Amino acid sequence: MPAKSNLENLQRYAAECKECQLGEGRQQVVFGEGxxxxxxxxxxxxxxxxxxxxxxxxxxxxGILLTEILSKAGxxxxxxxxxxxxxxxxxxxxxxxxKELAACKPILLKQLALIRPLIVVxxxxxxxxxxxxxxxxxxxxxxxxxxxxxYLVCPTYHPAAVLRGTANADLLVTDFSLVRExxxxx
Numbered sequence: 001m002p003a004k005s006n007l008e009n010l011q012r013y014a015a016e017c018k019e020c021q022l023g024e025g026r027q028q029v030v031f032g033e034g035x036x037x038x039x040x041x042x043x044x045x046x047x048x049x050x051x052x053x054x055x056x057x058x059x060x061x062x063g064i065l066l067t068e069i070l071s072k073a074g075x076x077x078x079x080x081x082x083x084x085x086x087x088x089x090x091x092x093x094x095x096x097x098x099k100e101l102a103a104c105k106p107i108l109l110k111q112l113a114l115i116r117p118l119i120v121v122x123x124x125x126x127x128x129x130x131x132x133x134x135x136x137x138x139x140x141x142x143x144x145x146x147x148x149x150x151y152l153v154c155p156t157y158h159p160a161a162v163l164r165g166t167a168n169a170d171l172l173v174t175d176f177s178l179v180r181e182x183x184x185x186x
Contacts, residue, residue: 007115017107022086022096029088030047030089032082041083042082045085046089046126057082065162083111120154142155
């Protein structure tokens with residue numbers, strides 16, 4: 001990884017990454033998108049099929065729902081940086097394993113260091129455990145704020161949980177409203 005970097009250099013590095021087997025099967029690296037100085041950083045799990053095809057994060061059904069949820073909470077998607085814990089699609093949309101998450105973690109940490117967000121919202125348990133530790137349970141941390149270095153971490157459900165019927169969209173709207181209110185206090 002480049003020692004001195006900006007987001008463009010980091011994205012070029014990620015595009016060539018083969019640190020795990022996901023690099024062999026991907027169509028594209030899904031580096032992330034949004035302002036380089038975003039106060040709000042959204043962290044998901046890993047790209048799905050549409051993201052792998054387009055190279056853009058959260059553009060499938062979950063992404064469409066996420067954009068609607070953000071809007072209901074008074075947040076514009078164009079104002080946030082969105083990425084995944086893994087930058088390449090796991091086969092059959094399975095969750096990324098520990099080795100794959102570990103291979104992508106230096107890129108994620110460099111993104112956080114360069115963007116310097118005030119709040120990171122972890123979408124789902126994979127993203128939450130990636131930043132807060134493997135023993136964390138979503139029902140214990142959802143909608144709360146935790147210190148994450150120079151930023152706060154706020155876990156919430158992944159929009160896919162709403163699509164599967166295991167979470168209510170109103171919970172995500174509530175969590176993002178809390179995030180917006182917290183950002184307004186900075």
